[in-house]
Amino acid sequence: MSEPPIIKVRSLTKTYQVGEVAVHALRGVDLDIRKGEFAAIIGASGSGKSTLFHILGGLTPMTTGTVQLNGRDMAGMTNAERTELRKTTVGFVFQKYNLLPTLSAEDNIRIVQYIGGRDTVFDPAFQEILKLLGITDRMKHKPRALSGGQQQRVAIARGLVNSPAILLADEPTGNLDSENSAAVLKLIKDLNRRLGQTILMITHDADAASYADRIVKMRDGRIV
């Protein structure tokens, strides 16, 4: 327990200015995530889960507070620095899969590898991941030809291809039926167990959260 947390959040606030109105999405969040941990953040709609996800992933700047990600301070990061962070340190899994529709499953993964500046062969470790996800025979298909569960597995593979320090998942099973949800959640847990992959998953579903090692509850922009 002497190792510093891979995610360290202190007094984080985020305020959206919508015209005259200030929306306080995060009102002072404190959170530590240890390396290799599989944590779930659960909370009602509007409690600020996605906002936290966007800030941790470097998709949106924070308003005040400190966030350390893999030892790097995120406060005051420029756009370009956050882009670099997304390229190297975090992988994303979204509720809506977000695959590029014109590319095959394989090319969806390869283009992320290309952007990450890696060579475009899949190393044996990643081949293992593909096998684990059970999508090796679906790689030549376009997203349209894949089921929701298959698309989400491709998206998970894409999120891991550049070996990010942290995998962030926002409602990864939100669009899946219960059977597919269970399968995907089991895979996520497997990836955490076998690879020691740090995973932070956001959900409003207690069943989904129960797969995690630790459950963090959020309400009205605070951890409770």
Next chain:
Amino acid sequence: MLNKLIFANLGHRPVRTLLSVLAIAVEVTMILTLVGVSHGTLDQSAQRARGVGADIWFRPPGSSAIGLSSAPMSDKIPALLMKEPHVTFAMGTMVQPLSGFDAMTGLDLDDFRRLNGGFHYLKGGPLVNDNDVVVDEYYAQQKKLHVGDTLNLVNHDWKLVGIIESGKLSRICVKLPMLQTLTGNPGHLSQIFLKVDDPKDAQSVVDALRVKYHGYQIYTMEEFTSMLSISNVGMLKSFIGVVIGVAVIVGFIVVFMAMYTAVLERTREIGILKAVGGSSGLILNILFRETLLLALLGSVVGILLTYGTQWLMKHAVPASLVQETVYGWWPIATGIAVVGALLGAIVPGIKAVKQDVTEALSYE
């Protein structure tokens, strides 16, 4: 890897891609056809001038190289010029401009024969009566004329008596006094052709004549034909400039529309690329490569289309418009298309770069 995405993008909207390529192709064809016609027309003029077989060309003051002036010189001048040293022969003709690039020439066939052996008649024969006219093969083809036909030019009915081989002096020739009378210029000439005893001395004869006939435009045939280039004809030069300007604007608008709709449509995809760490540079790189590909494809199609317009002109209007293939302009026209297209991609590119990632990802 990027190229794969670009081809996938272009293939995803085949109609838009095709229309963009076609529009750029039309732009390129427009430029190449105009340049080709300019070159062709000037080269034909030069060839016909050379075909006269004269060494020196003598025109009244204030006329331009291809200007189609009427007849401001006295027909006493040829006789005077013939008395000049080294000048062996002088022939005056009168040029009457017709519509478009056409012009008819009044001449004395005996003089013309002395100058260069005369016309070669493909059909019929020389001018005999005052109302006779001969035309060249291309003019006959374009106007579907046959020997014996009547044709009305400068408000007069002429009888077509001969079809001549193209490339000498003019496409339409009649007797000089007849044209002078009809156009109200009796005893006047538009140009005089001179022959000298030794063609090598032509330049020195010209120099001497320039002193004596101050203000007249006097050139060796070589000088004259080399003047028949686009850069020497102000009107053509500015016309080509205008067409290039229009072409660039067309290319700009087309690519602007195509890329703007593409960026709107791909809001989510662009958001995804950014989310996984794609930089602004990468997004622009993709858009500009896509644009470049459209422009290059369009240029190739445009160059091919030029052969179509060439064929069309050869068969529809062989006498008025001659289009040459000017290879030197292929890269220029392509460059113009590329510049217009890249300019058109700038604003869509900025829009793509500015898009907020989280908003883009929640975009339906």
